[in-house]
Amino acid sequence: MSEKKSSTHVVQVRRIYDEAQKSDGTRILVDRVWPRGVSKDKAELDDWVKDVAPSTELRKWYSHDPEKFDEFARRFREELKSDDAEQALEELRGLAQRGTLTLLTAAKRDDISQATVLAEILNDGKKTSGTKSSGKTTGTTKSGSKKSSSKDRESARSPLTPATGPMSSSAAAPNAASPAMKIRPASRPPSPRRPPPGRRS
Numbered sequence: 001m002s003e004k005k006s007s008t009h010v011v012q013v014r015r016i017y018d019e020a021q022k023s024d025g026t027r028i029l030v031d032r033v034w035p036r037g038v039s040k041d042k043a044e045l046d047d048w049v050k051d052v053a054p055s056t057e058l059r060k061w062y063s064h065d066p067e068k069f070d071e072f073a074r075r076f077r078e079e080l081k082s083d084d085a086e087q088a089l090e091e092l093r094g095l096a097q098r099g100t101l102t103l104l105t106a107a108k109r110d111d112i113s114q115a116t117v118l119a120e121i122l123n124d125g126k127k128t129s130g131t132k133s134s135g136k137t138t139g140t141t142k143s144g145s146k147k148s149s150s151k152d153r154e155s156a157r158s159p160l161t162p163a164t165g166p167m168s169s170s171a172a173a174p175n176a177a178s179p180a181m182k183i184r185p186a187s188r189p190p191s192p193r194r195p196p197p198g199r200r201s
Helices: 002-007 056-062 068-077 084-100 114-122 129-157 160-183
Strands: 013-014 028-029 101-106
Touching: 013 114, 028 084, 056 068, 068 114, 084 101, 084 114, 101 114
Parallel strands: 013 101, 028 101
Antiparallel strands: none
16 A cells, blocks of 8 residues: 555646745746746746747637637647657656656646646546536437427427317318218109190190
């Protein structure tokens, strides 16, 4: 049990503007631009790894818009496949294996920053919550559409049911009359009167 505990590692995310804590362990800045108003002494950094930061183009496009985070995370993971980024990630993995690793960012919301995406990767956590939820949504949508379609069919049939009776009776009335006219025996024409005996025409 002790070996398993020692082999585990923790990667957490914090804002660089927050006061440093002893529990931070190794403190690494993962922003491409140095944060404003923070001196290197106050930051208390162990290292500044720029190569794991998103590109300037991606950062400007994202602009920390919460609605764009999922797409930002996807694009950022693609950027991390470059040689420089992969090498920097391996460096962070090595630091994480030694103990607690704190990734620092100047973003106002660190929960939707590149540091959060990096922490998920380093913690061996796959960001599948979006795909799972989208899968559930898709599944719900499909099952919901099937159920709604069956209900629609039933509801579409129900209003026609009461109307079918009167419509069929009224519509069948002339049809019923015509076969009755055919079935009814034709009246015979009156036979010509014969002249009374004794009279000849």
